[in-house]
Amino acid sequence: MLAALALGTAGLVVQPARATVSPPASAAPSASTQAAAPDAARAALLEMRAAFQKGDASRLAALLPRVAGDPLEPLAAYWTLRARLERASAEEVQAFLARWRDTYWEDRLRNDWLLVLGQRQAWEALLREAAAFRMNDDAEVRCYTALARWATGRASAADIAPEVRQAWLTQRQAMPGCAAAAQRLIEAGALPRDVAWQRARLGVEAGRLAVATQAVGLLDPEWVPLVERAYAAPQRYLDDKLTAVRHRTKEIVTLALIRLATVNPAEAAAEAAHLRWRAQLTDEERAWVWGAIGKRAAQRLSDEALAYFARAADAPLPDEWRVWQARAALRAGDWTTVRRAIEALDEPRRREPVWTYWLARALAASGRADDAAAARSLYERIAGSGGFYEQLAAEALGRPLALPPAPPPPTAAERAAVRANAGLQRALRAIDIGLRTEGVREWHYEIALHRPGGLGERELLAAAEWACERGVWDRCINTSTRTRDAVHIGQRYPTPLRELVTKHAQAIGLDPAYVYGLIRQESRFVMDARSHVGASGLMQVMPATARWTARKIGLTSFEPDQITDPDTNVRIGTAYLKLVLDDFEGSMALAAAAYNAGPGRARQWRQGPTLEAAVWIENIPFDETRDYVKQVLANTTVYAAILSGEPQRLSTRLGRIGPRLATARAPDTELP
Structure with missing residues (x-):
């Protein structure tokens, strides 16, 4: 199989390329009177990244003078x-913050x-610094800040309890800040002890023992071995x-039953049904x-x-469990339960396009005139070209996908202002020299976080134009994609290497729009991209x-180091995609699932009732593959409109x- 569930640009590394971006005029001045030579600075920066990853502070200090004056x-x-x-002093930290003021790295x-x-x-000190924190996107910082407000008399325990509770229950890992805040609030009686048990249940169900033991340890460290045993x-x-009389015992029995559900839902159901x-x-x-049993059974596509x-x-119940009830109800065609499960979600989750769409479908299925009107209102709320359910909602309103006109291009002044942005300049230089992760982070900070909103x-259009011109x-x-009103389809769905992609796709009877839709999701057209599992290229x-x-295709001259060559990558990638598509009888949804998660899993997931593809896709057990398939098919529909110049319907795919x-031919079990 291909990129095997670890795809997309977040985990990509890119081979270094020579930098071409000029140093930002507004970067803070260096103590050095002369900037480092670009090639020397580039080499030093790459060596510094390796030293940072190893935690080699002395080597970092030795290399720092070699990048003096460089934009990075x-x-x-x-x-x-x-x-x-x-080990640093507060004075050293303040000196850094002052010197690199107004940058991402500050x-x-x-x-x-x-x-x-x-x-x-x-x-x-924390409260003084938190007031200047622009990103403000760290739950741990929010919990520490809440604790600081309480500890300094700026807020009461009751004031901060809701924020801490929300942050702690939604943290994926066992982190110290929110746990410390929760513990103090529990000890003060501002949070009930049951919150710790809820956190433990969520941790056990997610397979994160450390989360569960940390939560229970806040109540009594001597209970931790019991949780580990369960x-x-x-x-x-x-x-x-045989008995569960004490509250502690009842809770640990509950944890054991939830854990059993993650291993074998049917066995957990039999155990939970015992009279005791x-x-x-x-x-x-x-x-x-x-x-928990229902969620795990739904993920196994069980009729139970x-x-x-x-x-x-x-x-x-947690929203993440209720959405699996909705998915199981979709699979069973039980629209009443679909509606009830979605309506039980918290409002932010319920308003997501996926659940807005399926709630509208459930309302429409009731046959009532008032429900039909409500369904139409929901479709109107999300209808558009930007995503899978947005496109399906538009089709439900009788609107095939037609490309909107491009907004007016950026003016010379708008271009100049964006290209003078020192943070964006640094980001492009970092990407150019092979520091893609660092460059992507700084770019995102400048466009999304540096100032509120x-x-x-x-x-945004001017910045996107610049990135397109640079081939980033x-x-x-x-x-x-961050613009709400000014939708520039050419920027959101670019078509680099159009002749190459079209040639290889058409040569084997593959829709070029499908190939473009898949490439956009796989690599975002980062041509020498490599995922952490080794998947390479476009x-x-x-x-x-x-x-x-x-x-298989007779490319006898192929060598592994050729896979990042665009022509070779697209030739092999399209050939494999066509083999997968043929093996799955032309189903784009099944083929996309197989491309991402492997043919064996896609074959397993298609067993059971025959379903409309949107229902089948929504029931894919893996979050990444489910989202991947939806994105690929939505992308394909837009690219079909671009390449054909004609309105398109996602439903036809x-x-x-x-x-x-x-009567179908046997599956090709050799497909990797």
Whole structure:
């Protein structure tokens, strides 16, 4: 298979290229009287990144003078101080923040310093620094800031409890800041102890033991070994427990049942149905158990999922569990339950395009005139060209996808203002010399976080235009996509290498729009992209897949180092995609799922009832693959409109999906 669930630009590394961007006029001046030579600075910066990744503070300090005066000196200075931040003095930190004022790297170090101040409980210093924190996107910083406000008398425990509770329950990892804030609030009686047990349940269900043990340890460290035992061997723990009288025991039994659900939902259901648990656990505890069983059964595409969810009734459950109830109900064609599950979601989740669309479908299925009107209103709210459900909503309103006219191009003044932005200049230089991760972060900061609300629409269009001109396609796409009203399809859906892509696609009977739709999702047209699992190039081809496909198509001269060559990559990638598409009887949805997650998984997921493709896609168990398939198909529809000049319908590319017909040819089990 290809990029195997680790695709997209977030995890890409790019081979270095020579820098061409000029130094920003507004960068802070160096103490050096002469800037480092560009090639020498580039080499030093790449060596500094390696030293930073190793935590080699002395080597960083030795290399720093070699980048004096370079546009990326703020980044080099950040690496150097960050590597020893826990030992740095407050004066050193303030000197850095002053010297690199108004840059991303100033705010990045401020974020790191705020975490240090929080761990030291230096509350007054933390509050002073937090007031200048522009990104303000770190839950740990929010929790420490809330604690500081309480500790200094600026807020009461009741004032900060809701914010801390929300931040703690939604953190994926066991982090110290929010846990410390939650513990103090629990001890003060501002948060109920049950919040810690809820956090533990979420951790166990997500397979994060450290989250669960941290939460329970806040209540009593002596309970942690019991949680570890229940997590490691849930069935054995339950077999040894005949009674659950104490609250602590009931909760750990609940954790064991939830853990068992992640291993085997059917076994968990049989255990949860035992009289002793029905009699001894509370209604709330049993609801969480059945909710966890229902979620895990739904992810396994089990027909029993809805029955499990029904035993949780309408008890409050995490949104992430309720959406799996909605998915299971879609699979079963139970529109009443689809509606009830979506309406139980918190409003922000309910307003997402996916659940807005399916709620509209559920309302429309009722046959009531007032529900039909409400459904139309929901479709209107999300209809557009930008995504899978936006396109389907537009079609429900009778509007095929037609490309909007391009907005007026940036004026000379707008272009000049954006290109004078020192942060964007630094970002492009970083990307040019092979520091893509650092460059992408600084670019995003400048367009989205440097000032409240980010850049305005005209500035975004000008920045996207600049990125497109430089061939930095991922920044072009992502920047242009941030505009709400001025939609520039050419920036959002560029067509680099059109002759090459069209040639290889048409030569084997593949729709070029499908290829473009897949490339946009795979690599954002970063031509020498490489994912952390080794997938390479425009179409993110895995090495073994490339070798297999090259042999299959008779490309005997293929060498592994050729895979980042655009022509070779597209030739092999399109050939593999065509083989997958043919193996899945021309289903674009199945082929995209197979390209991302492997043919074996796609074959497994198609078993069961025959479903409309949108329902099947929404029930793909892997979050990444589900989103991937939706994005590829939505992209394909837009590219079809671009390449044909005609209105398009996403629905024509969906169809229905079910088991392979008995009359179909046997699956190609050699497909990697």
